Amino acid sequence: MRRSPEFLLALAVALLAAWALIETRSWSIQTALYPRVVAAPLLVLALMETFLSLKGEAPAEAAQTMDFTLSTSITPGLAQRRTVSAFAWLVGFLAIVVLLGFSRAIPVFVFAYLKGQGKESWTVSIVLAALAWLVFSLLFVRLLHLPFAEGLLWTLRK
Amino acid sequence: MGAAALALAIPVVRPLVLTFGSPEFFMLSIVGIAFIASLSGRGPRGMIRGFLAGCLGLLLAAVGQDPQMGIQRYTLSSLYLWNGLNLVPVLVGFFAIPEIIDLAVRGTAIAADAPMGRLSQVREGVFDAFRHIWLTIRCSLIGTYIGIIPGVGGGVAQWIAYAHAVQSAKTPAERDGFGKGDVRGVLGPGAAVNSKEGGALIPTIAFGVPGSTAMAILLGGFFVVGLVPGPDMLTKHLDVTMSMVWTIVLANIITVVVSVVFLNRLARLTNIRGGLLIPFLALLTFLGAYTSSNSLNDIVVTLIFGWFGYLMVRYRWPRAPLVLGLVLGDVAERYLWISVARYGSAWLTRPIVVILILLIVGVIGSSIRQQRMLPKVPGVARAT
Numbered sequence: 001m002r003r004s005p006e007f008l009l010a011l012a013v014a015l016l017a018a019w020a021l022i023e024t025r026s027w028s029i030q031t032a033l034y035p036r037v038v039a040a041p042l043l044v045l046a047l048m049e050t051f052l053s054l055k056g057e058a059p060a061e062a063a064q065t066m067d068f069t070l071s072t073s074i075t076p077g078l079a080q081r082r083t084v085s086a087f088a089w090l091v092g093f094l095a096i097v098v099l100l101g102f103s104r105a106i107p108v109f110v111f112a113y114l115k116g117q118g119k120e121s122w123t124v125s126i127v128l129a130a131l132a133w134l135v136f137s138l139l140f141v142r143l144l145h146l147p148f149a150e151g152l153l154w155t156l157r158k
Numbered sequence: 159m160g161a162a163a164l165a166l167a168i169p170v171v172r173p174l175v176l177t178f179g180s181p182e183f184f185m186l187s188i189v190g191i192a193f194i195a196s197l198s199g200r201g202p203r204g205m206i207r208g209f210l211a212g213c214l215g216l217l218l219a220a221v222g223q224d225p226q227m228g229i230q231r232y233t234l235s236s237l238y239l240w241n242g243l244n245l246v247p248v249l250v251g252f253f254a255i256p257e258i259i260d261l262a263v264r265g266t267a268i269a270a271d272a273p274m275g276r277l278s279q280v281r282e283g284v285f286d287a288f289r290h291i292w293l294t295i296r297c298s299l300i301g302t303y304i305g306i307i308p309g310v311g312g313g314v315a316q317w318i319a320y321a322h323a324v325q326s327a328k329t330p331a332e333r334d335g336f337g338k339g340d341v342r343g344v345l346g347p348g349a350a351v352n353s354k355e356g357g358a359l360i361p362t363i364a365f366g367v368p369g370s371t372a373m374a375i376l377l378g379g380f381f382v383v384g385l386v387p388g389p390d391m392l393t394k395h396l397d398v399t400m401s402m403v404w405t406i407v408l409a410n411i412i413t414v415v416v417s418v419v420f421l422n423r424l425a426r427l428t429n430i431r432g433g434l435l436i437p438f439l440a441l442l443t444f445l446g447a448y449t450s451s452n453s454l455n456d457i458v459v460t461l462i463f464g465w466f467g468y469l470m471v472r473y474r475w476p477r478a479p480l481v482l483g484l485v486l487g488d489v490a491e492r493y494l495w496i497s498v499a500r501y502g503s504a505w506l507t508r509p510i511v512v513i514l515i516l517l518i519v520g521v522i523g524s525s526i527r528q529q530r531m532l533p534k535v536p537g538v539a540r541a542t
Contacts, residue, residue: 005469005472005473006473009469009473009475010210013210013214016214016217017213017217020217020220020232023231023232027224027229027231028227028229030224030226030227030495031224031226031227031229031231033494033495033498034220034490034491034494034495035217035220035231035232037494038213038216038217038220038487039213039217041209041213042210042213042214042216042217045206045209045210045213046210048206049203049206049207049210052203052206069471070256070260070263070471070472071260071263071264073264074263074264074265079263082262082263082265083259083262083263083468085262086258086259086262086263086436087259087465089262089436089440090255090258090440090461090464091461093440093444094444094454094457094458094461097444097454097457098454102445102448106441109437109440109441110437110438110441113436113437113440114433114434114437117433117436118431118433118434118436118437119433120433120434124434128434128437132437132438132441136441136445140445140449146449146452147452148448148452149452149454
């Protein structure tokens with residue numbers, strides 16, 4: 001018996017369902033009815049899936065007809081490294097949005113990604129970063145007047 | 159189809175819709191999820207995952223203040239979660255982030271080495287709609303009917319039409335083509351989504367019950383100009399009703415013309431290198447999530463659901479039932495509580511509810527029967 005990622009995913013959902021049911025204990029029937037009706041079958045199904053994952057049955061081909069499948073043309077090791085790297089870039093983008101605010105974070109992120117990850121030339125990186133900032137400023141700030149928060153660094157300085 | 163349905167159905171639809179109460183509307187939500195869940199994967203294991211995802215979506219819809227008592231549920235003491243999970247950042251993360259990750263992993267353009275389409279292929283697409291005319295009509299009827307049901311919405315119509323298109327495949331080989339370029343996977347949902355507006359207009363005009371947010375806004379417009387939904391819309395103001403029918407027809411024609419004009423230019427975007435596209439896709443994803451309620455928490459939700467969506471795709475858990483559950487959760491909870499409060503447990507014995515329960519059993523049984531007919535396929539090579 002091997003604890004595969006599928007097993008851990010199913011176990012996590014089972015734990016979530018169990019927690020959701022436990023939370024309903026202190027609620028009135030009006031508040032608790034719907035979560036109980038939904039979480040109880042979820043717990044049963046998640047435990048079944050956990051058990052089946054633990055048994056190591058042939059994987060279901062759930063994504064074949066209703067969803068897209070991830071590329072299989074890349075070696076697993078390289079794919080894993082690129083996946084972690086892509087997630088890291090997205091989390092990094094969020095971090096600089098929080099610190100600098102959207103208007104400063106956008107050119108910084110676009111330039112850093114194109115130059116650092118995309119290995120584009122200086123000219124392409126700078127021009128596209130400036131273009132991204134320009135489109136953002138004209139469309140979202142000037143035209144749509146959407147409120148964008150200042151970055152944490154600027155807020156703390158004030 | 160939706161426009162034709164609107165024109166023809168108004169006089170006969172009233173008794174049909176009035177037979178539906180809260181128990182029936184609740185069961186319809188469950189039928190929608192059961193329909194998608196049972197078709198999301200092969201074999202009993204795939205069905206377990208489909209129902210599991212559907213229940214998870216319904217549970218996620220319970221996050222936030224309880225609609226009856228205003229008590230906080232699963233909010234983790236966060237003010238942001240009091241209003242529940244905002245659908246936009248969840249869906250943006252759930253669908254966009256796995257695609258961005260896959261694009262980064264592949265390192266190629268979206269279209270990879272696929273040749274550019276030509277205008278002649280557009281013509282082929284038009285012919286395809288006529289080649290599969292009965293599927294188009296059936297899915298249009300599905301869209302129209304889903305549109306009539308208040309609160310269910312276009313997303314449901316698309317998924318049910320897609321599921322119907324998959325189910326209508328005659329052989330296992332045909333069924334395997336869905337998701338890999340079979341045009342019926344596009345025709346079905348396309349027909350349904352174009353028909354649902356006509357369907358949604360029926361209860362709006364006939365009974366003043368808006369079928370969607372857009373219809374609620376339209377209803378507000380009716381009152382502003384002094385129009386009252388009901389029998390008057392079929393007699394005194396029939397010209398206004400008919401003008402709506404023709405507006406739907408014209409809107410669809412204009413959409414087709416605009417799409418044909420810009421199709422080739424839009425298609426070229428898929429040939430841009432992934433490395434150049436990813437920062438802009440990430441930017442649009444973040445902005446799309448943020449602008450839904452102008453909160454940085456929306457981006458955090460997007461990233462969390464993006465990560466979860468990626469895990470679901472990677473380990474072949476179907477995402478569609480989860481989305482459907484999340485969308486229908488509010489409606490399902492409201493109708494469930496009204497049913498229990500009004501009828502106790504007797505709501506389960508109402509004739510239409512029993513029919514809908516049998517329909518769910520039938521859908522599951524039919525799906526299992528179809529899957530038994532499929533050849534045994536060894537486990538697909540693990541993705542990334």
